[in-house]
Amino acid sequence: MKLLAARRLMRILRVIIRYRLDDLLLNQPLPAWMRALRLILPWRWLPRKPLQLSRGAALRLALEELGPIFIKFGQLLSTRRDLLPPDVADELARLQDQVPPFDSVHAIARIEEQLGATVGEVFARFDVEPLASASVAQVHAAQLKSGEEVVVKVIRPGLRPIIRQDLAWLFLLARIAEKASADARRLRPMEVVSDYEKTIYDELDLLREAANASQLRRNFDGSDLLYVPQVYWDWCRPKVLVMERIYGIPVTDLAVLADQRTNMKLLAERGVEIFFTQVFRDSFFHADMHPGNIFVSTRTPWSPQYIAIDCGIVGSLTPEDQDYLARNLIAFFKRDYRRVAQLHIDSGWVPAETRVNDFEAAIRTVCEPIFEKPLKDISFAQLLLRLFQTARRFNMEVQPQLVLLQKTLLNIEGLGRQLYPDLDLWSTAQPFLERWMRERISPMQLLRNLQQQAEQVPHLSQMARDTLERLNQPQAQAAQATPVAKHTWALRLLGAALVAGGVSQGLALSPAAWASWLSLGAGLLLVLRR
Structure with missing residues (x-):
């Protein structure tokens, strides 16, 4: 493992050097000690030809070459257009469903190996050209012998060794960080990486994804908010998934959504409602909601319905975490900062000896400026920075069970910012949470x-x-x-x-x-x- 990890590190360094990612970093406004890195990186002493790529394209190609863990990081960044220059955000958006596909010959061979039958025996039609390609798998359109239009998802070959090597480096960095920094220990990086390890390996099992999709479909059966395609279990295997083909508009295709006169305000509000319904009603939420996995139905643009695919990553909360989170959010929406502070102490998220008055004042200072503002007027980068500083001051620990939820919130907020920048997140979420709390004591x-x-x-x-x-x-x-x-x-x-x-x-x-x-x-x- 150590030899493989060392080889992986050398490959990462080669990609950094090839695509000049060190230039992207060192050209930013940095502290003096970080700018001094220019003098100690040996490859910077050698003459290098100018790179004939834009900075966004260079970053995208580097992430693609480095593999699934890096691609997923790029997918998350692509949803935060408020944090990135437009040219970089546009390039990273291509990572959502336009990752270069692998050879269709290998895809067909894997499908036939998993199904124990030839493609011609199972499908009336099978499209050799992939319909879409992402970090872990690619999708081919097909038609079953019984006439249903389906998509066939197949896992990329050779992923496990790459993921194993990347995780080895992540664990090493986490251990070093925990030993070197008290702030890092508070963030519990080893637990966070361990949770991510479980998540990424779960995503390689398409039977788990099929089960997740079936559960999510049942949860929203008959709903006007969300539609989840049907899974065809007879043709599902650990590395092959066959499910209903859907026809919808990609959620980021704003021009087409506008052409069909989609109610964008209602679409954004329903996105928030879907998220809170999954988290609080079902405790089962789609945790990979980047725009490449979300479509909008063309049937009723005045009452738009979402379509969700790719349920490989889902999250859930314990009843205790649900209750504390809901009470925190309701108190937050009501600007009851003392209640927020007390709930954090009661839940153990901050030390029991924390003074409530001090913690309340710190939370008020961070949160008060953002109330009654639409998403377009809120700097979430500054908000997150201030919250991190407050957490460090009060020794607040990261909760590993909430990491997926935080990631999903970032996706939802980035999506809402694109769809309807005037969305009032607070007034949309508060009635739902209050109704949920009332139902809990009915x-x-x-x-x-x-x-x-x-x-x-x-x-x-x-x-x-x-x-x-x-x-x-x-x-x-x-x-x-x-x-x-x-x-x-x-x-x-x-x-x-x-x-x-x-x-x-x-x-x-x-x-x-x-x-x-x-x-x-x-x-x-x-x-x-x-």
Whole structure:
């Protein structure tokens, strides 16, 4: 592995030198110590021919040559036109679905190997020329023998060794950063890279993507907001995916959307609603929502519907993270900065000894200037920089389980900025979150929660009995000579304690009351048992 990683590093350096990426960096306004790098990089001592490429094209070609991890980084950058010069953003946008394809001969060979049949036996028609090509796979149009128009997605060959080498360097850099910097330790880079490792390897399994797409399709079945194509499971394999072909307008093709008189304001607002629905209602969200994976239906431009493809990366949150995140956002929208500060402390995102007043003042200073402004007037680059400085001051740690969510938020915000710059993000999101919070404490939801907790009572009773029996093991021989009835007092005493604990916690009908009901039920079961 070390030899492979060293070879990969040399390849990365060659690409940097070939496409003059060091010039792109060193021509920026940098601190003096970084400008001094010009003097110590040995290849800069040698004469070099001028590069006959624009800076955007050079960066795009370098990322393409370096492989999937770098391409995905370029895809994320391409959605942030507010952070990039237009020429660079335009070139990086080509990474979304215009990555150079691999040879169709290899694609067909892999498809036939995976399906165990020739292309002619499975499909009535198969287009040799790829329909689209991205960092991990490429797509061919086809028609099944039964007549359905489909697309066939096939994984690129030889990806795993490249990804493994790149990840080795990422882990090495993360370890060095953790040892060298307290700020880096707060960002927990090893956990972040570890999460990314899982994500990128999951994306290489197309059966997982098919399952994700099926779940997302069920979640939005019959919805006017989002359509997800059907998966044809009979022809899906780990490296081949066959699904319904969709016909829509790429979400970034603003000219065509305008020609069909698409309601752009509603389109942008529905994008926000889809995101919050996936995160809070379903806890299952599409986490690779760059523009190359999103289309707009041509059927009802006055009531536009999104079409989502490529569900290889999805994210989810625990109920606890959902609850804290929703409460944080609602407090944020209401400018209740003290509540935001207290929730961060309660959730453990900042140290428990943090002074609430100081943290509240810092959050207010960062957030107050951006309220009641449309996206076009908000500098998210400055906002993120200020938030990072605030986080560092209060020793706030990055939450690895929220990294995918943060990445998706960047994609959504970049997309909204392109579609409808006057979008009021706050007024669009706040009603949805407030409705979701009300539904969480509705009588029907509370009844469902109680039913789920009641189902756990017998299991809790068995666990309590097993625990007491394990504690009693040292006296096993004495217990053999003692009637079982003499030991029932211990279980009943435990039951009485659970009943008292449940009553003392209060039996209010709220989402947090399940523990007291559970305690009461388990206690009664132990007290009344024979």
